[in-house]
Amino acid sequence: MAHTLLKNRRRTDYRFSLEYRTRWIDNDMYDHMNNSVYYFLFDSIVNSYLIQHCSLHPPTSDSIGLVVHSHCDYFAPVGFPAVVDLCLRVNKLGKSSVTYEIGVFEKGVEEVKAVGNFIHVFVEREGRRPAVEGMAENLKKGLGAIVVSEQAKL
Template identity: 75%
Template sequence: MAQAELKKRRRSDYNFHLEYRTRWSDNDMYDHMNNSIYYFLFDSIVNTYLMTHCALNPPISSQIGLVVHSHCDYFAPVAFPAVVDLGLRANKLGKSSVTYEIGVFERGQVEVKAVGEFVHVFVDRESRKPRVDGMGGKIRGGLEKIIASEKAKL
């Protein structure tokens, strides 16, 4: 998606939200949140959603999600002591994969600071191969609740 479109994102474009209170250690030598922290946040909101809305329990589940792609478009910096609001949606839902989009907003500001993409492929824990039934009903059912549009379902 074009950066100009992503830059127009608003909190209402996302169906699930999570708050993160930045820490002093999140800042880098340039006095803003280090890019690696954004990926930490992406992983946190995605896994919070999977565990609370899709019945996924990573330490014991027979199925796990492997990250096969990720990227981030940065629009404006965030720095400690900011509180950020993360927004999550699914832009594409396949048989065993999902493409998430994560918006990063600073509390009290309308403009999106960054938009990330994160792709999971759900696989059997032991074989590391997708299962015949894909991601399964519980995971799919939870992810359908945050799908961006009906056209995105395969």
């Protein structure tokens, strides 16, 4: 059932988007975007949001986000040349962790091509353990702005 819900995602189900133009090198021998490129794109939209809307400056921040889980459901291929909209939302915001959902949509096509999940645990740079007080307030506030309501979650 969750797979069907994900397949029905639309751009309006997300709170932030980023455009990406596919490159020739993104294709694999099967003439579609390679699976590893999707994960590169997930990382790109998440970190773009953190930098732009959560005041995160990775080289100097006291805390860093470690990826502890990632997953992708593929529904239809994307290839070169194409422009895709990467769409982001937060499905769960915890004390030190955040669960993101990323929808991949081809420009001009309503149906979602892929939906990924990505979990960060924010830890202190030194020691790599979650801070006692959890993630920094700027992260909580910025990520809270793209949390979906309980009704919209899977």
